[in-house]
Amino acid sequence: MSEIHIDRKGINELDKIKRINLINSITGIKPANLIGTCDKNGNTNLAIFSSVIHLGSNPPLVGMISRPEGEVERHTIENIKSIGYYTINHVPVDKIEHAHYTSAKFSKSETEFEKCDFKEYYADGFSAPFVAESPIKFGLELKQIIPIELNNTILIIGEVAHIITDDNLLSSEYYMDLQRSKSVGISGLNSYYSLERINSFPYARKEELPDLKTNN
């Protein structure tokens, strides 16, 4: 075990695959979510994304990053722009292989729901399909697409309109238990991790600082 130090020049000189893998995994664990959409003819689409991010709770806003014309994301983005609604569904641990293969390049007339063996689930007249097998699923209304010109990606922002889950995954304070839901994380492009809850800490107040220096 020895320290590795890669500077900007070293990053440039890495071969392409190594650079992609390294930069995709240095930010840490990412959430594994399936994005459910449909087009105006009712053709459904399902795609795995690891770039979903919390933006704020009032209003309840959630973002995700995508290439605007990326081959994998194309149907998802087209559908979101066309319909204005989409769903985000946690990948359950017993479905990681199924979820991973939604990233294969299926044609528009093929639906990943059928190809990768997920069931569509509809609620309350919400037009986009949820994933029945997902323990935590929510529906969004598209609010804004912000271009990130530095690398030709986009930040897609939606407002949470529906949340569907089970009551045994919610604490009395309305925290979701991601171990009990068997939600998973992704590192890089293709490595899946299970989650085990370690601990929770109270809101941090300077006056209530524990003696951290002797805790080791």
Added chain:
Amino acid sequence: MSEIHIDRKGINELDKIKRINLINSITGIKPANLIGTCDKNGNTNLAIFSSVIHLGSNPPLVGMISRPEGEVERHTIENIKSIGYYTINHVPVDKIEHAHYTSAKFSKSETEFEKCDFKEYYADGFSAPFVAESPIKFGLELKQIIPIELNNTILIIGEVAHIITDDNLLSSEYYMDLQRSKSVGISGLNSYYSLERINSFPYARKEELPDLKTNN
């Protein structure tokens, strides 16, 4: 165990704490990172963020979301704007309590490095402090701050300039092993999760689709 369905009106009607907790945890697991900065006088600052996100690998861009004037994030954002450089450091599992308490409101003259018992680490003339105890650390140069006007937050974008880690955390293909690094995830505001690697899958090709329907 029974299904819960919360619609937009129901979200609005939740009490504030429950709404914050729920919306902060529905997106799934978030990476636990410490952001290291300093001001022009060399006063260092360290703050935990769960909003770091991969944006792209060429150029190597990493984002994070912040309130521009939030009390917790204030020193971090001021320093990043002032100096133009910052570090992102994975929280190791044996330091989660220390990392959590960096979110207490310390004054500008107090450094969380000392208060929360982390060691500063400097490399190659890079002005921002790294966290010595962190198994995966990287330094960034500020590239752009994009306002998200929908909820008065900002997306801070940096380009990766230095990566410091150990060679035993890198696979031959340059994937980082987040279980071996003992990196952790966060759910909501204050729950910490450890990570266990389950599996990796090859690049998904439609022609190589496994028989997912009989895999159950």
